[in-house]
Structure formats: structure tokens, C-alpha cells
Amino acid sequence: MPIRINITSIFVDDQAKALAFYTEKLGFVPKNDVPLGPHRWLTVVGPGEPDGTELLLEPDEHPAAKAYQRALVEDGIPATSFAVDDVAAFVRELEAKGVTVTQPATEMGPVVVATIDDTCGNLIQLTSPA
Amino acid sequence: MGDIFRALADPTRRQILDELTIRDGLTLFEICGRLMMLHGVVSSRQAISQHLAVLEEAGLVHTRRVGRTKIHELNTAPLREIIDRWPITP
Known part of the structure; x- marks a missing residue:
């Protein structure tokens, strides 16, 4: 069995808030939610992909994590990137839900990209084919 | 204030102004x-950051914060120095 990517993670400042944002605004689906000391092992998956790569909503309590997030946000660098079918349409829906779009849908060669604020300390890039 | 002529002398810096x-x-x-996707510029992020610093010093780029993010804005006012010095004859 070859190696595979089963999980990827993003630092968040508040797990409950992150779960709400990532499910209600972005449309991810809760997968694992296991109490783990003061925090939770909290993951979501893409809709229609229950066995797909999990996104771990990881507490940013380490001071270096916060500094890392701040430095990325200052320069406008997304913490990670997700794929959608149509960035422009997706971003319109997000704006209607009150999400802050920091970079409107922009064609960049073979892809269309946009950047949003996840309210948990990160910028998130969205991409779709041009 | 930095020198606008030096700031404009570099092609990458002119491309940054084009994009803005x-x-x-x-x-x-x-x-x-x-710069990378549309113009094939291969400079590092650090190099671009330094180019921006030169443009900012010359007053051609201003920065401000939107939330926690720093954004760069074009300011063409210093270019007036060029036509003030060498007026364009009609």
C-alpha cells in the first residue's frame, strides 16, 4: 500500500468557532471530534468525500504558531488552499454569508484564485480552473 | 524621500507599478x-519586498493596513517632478 495524505492541518484560534466557520460558511462536513485534554481532535472533510483527506482544526496555542499566522496574514499569504468548481460564484455565496473576501476572484494564468479571511487567524486561498 | 529615477530604473519595479x-x-x-504567473518573474519574495521598499522610499508606493494585512497602493504624484523639470511642450 503506497503512502498517502490522510490529514492536513490548519492552526485556529478557537476550535468551536473554526468548526462553525468551516462547516456553515465553507461547507465542510464534521468527521472526527474527540476530546483531547483541553482541546479536541477535530477534523472535517469535503462534502461528498467522507473518506477524503481530513482537515485538522488545530489549536494555535503555541506562541510560534500565532507568530507564524500573523506574519503570513501581514504579507497576504494564505495558510492553505482549497479547490472549488467556480471561484467567482463561490466567493459571491460567501460574501452573501458575511465572509470577508480579501482578494476578489482573479485570473492567474491557468487558475482563478481568491482569498478569504477564515476569522480564526488565517487567510485561505480558493482556486478553480480558469 | 528616495530618488524616483533610481526607483524607476529597474524593470521589475516598473512591472510592480504596472500591476498596481x-x-x-x-x-x-x-x-x-x-509577477510570477503573469510575467514569469522568478525573483524571491524577499527580493520583491526589497523592490517595494525602494518604491515606497521614492513615494511611488504607499502601504496601509487592512485589518492585519499590509496592502500596497500606487502613488503617481512624485512623477510630476519629471514633467515639472522637463515640461512636455504641446
Whole structure:
């Protein structure tokens, strides 16, 4: 069995808030939610992909994590990137839900990209084919 | 205030100004992305950051914060120095 990517993670400042944002605004689906000391092992998956790569909503309590997030946000660098079918349409829906779009849908060669604020300390890039 | 002539003498810096003319208010990440994806510029993020510092020193680029993000805006006012010095005859 070859190696595979089963999980990827993003630092968040508040797990409950992150779960709400990532499910209600972005449309991810809760997968694992296991109490783990003061925090939770909290993951979501893409809709229609229950066995797909999990996104771990990881507490940013380490001071270096916060500094890392701040430095990325200052320069406008997304913490990670997700794929959608149509960035422009997706971003319109997000704006209607009150999400802050920091970079409107922009064609960049073979892809269309946009950047949003996840309210948990990160910028998130969205991409779709041009 | 830095020298606008020196600031304008570099092709990458002129390209940054071109990109800000097309869409004003870009982050460092967006500027790097546009230069790389649209113009094949291979400079590092650090190099672009230094170019921006030169442009800012010359007054051609201003920065401000939107939330926690720093954005760069074009300011063409210093270019007036050129036509003031060498007026364009009608």
C-alpha cells in the first residue's frame, strides 16, 4: 500500500468557532471530534468525500504558531488552499454569508484564485480552473 | 524621500507599478503571484519586498493596513517632478 495524505492541518484560534466557520460558511462536513485534554481532535472533510483527506482544526496555542499566522496574514499569504468548481460564484455565496473576501476572484494564468479571511487567524486561498 | 529615477530604473519595479495600475491595493503575496504567473518573474519574495521598499522610499508606493494585512497602493504624484523639470511642450 503506497503512502498517502490522510490529514492536513490548519492552526485556529478557537476550535468551536473554526468548526462553525468551516462547516456553515465553507461547507465542510464534521468527521472526527474527540476530546483531547483541553482541546479536541477535530477534523472535517469535503462534502461528498467522507473518506477524503481530513482537515485538522488545530489549536494555535503555541506562541510560534500565532507568530507564524500573523506574519503570513501581514504579507497576504494564505495558510492553505482549497479547490472549488467556480471561484467567482463561490466567493459571491460567501460574501452573501458575511465572509470577508480579501482578494476578489482573479485570473492567474491557468487558475482563478481568491482569498478569504477564515476569522480564526488565517487567510485561505480558493482556486478553480480558469 | 528616495530618488524616483533610481526607483524607476529597474524593470521589475516598473512591472510592480504596472500591476498596481491594473489593480491597486495588493498584498506582497498577490504582487509576487502576479509577477510570477503573469510575467514569469522568478525573483524571491524577499527580493520583491526589497523592490517595494525602494518604491515606497521614492513615494511611488504607499502601504496601509487592512485589518492585519499590509496592502500596497500606487502613488503617481512624485512623477510630476519629471514633467515639472522637463515640461512636455504641446
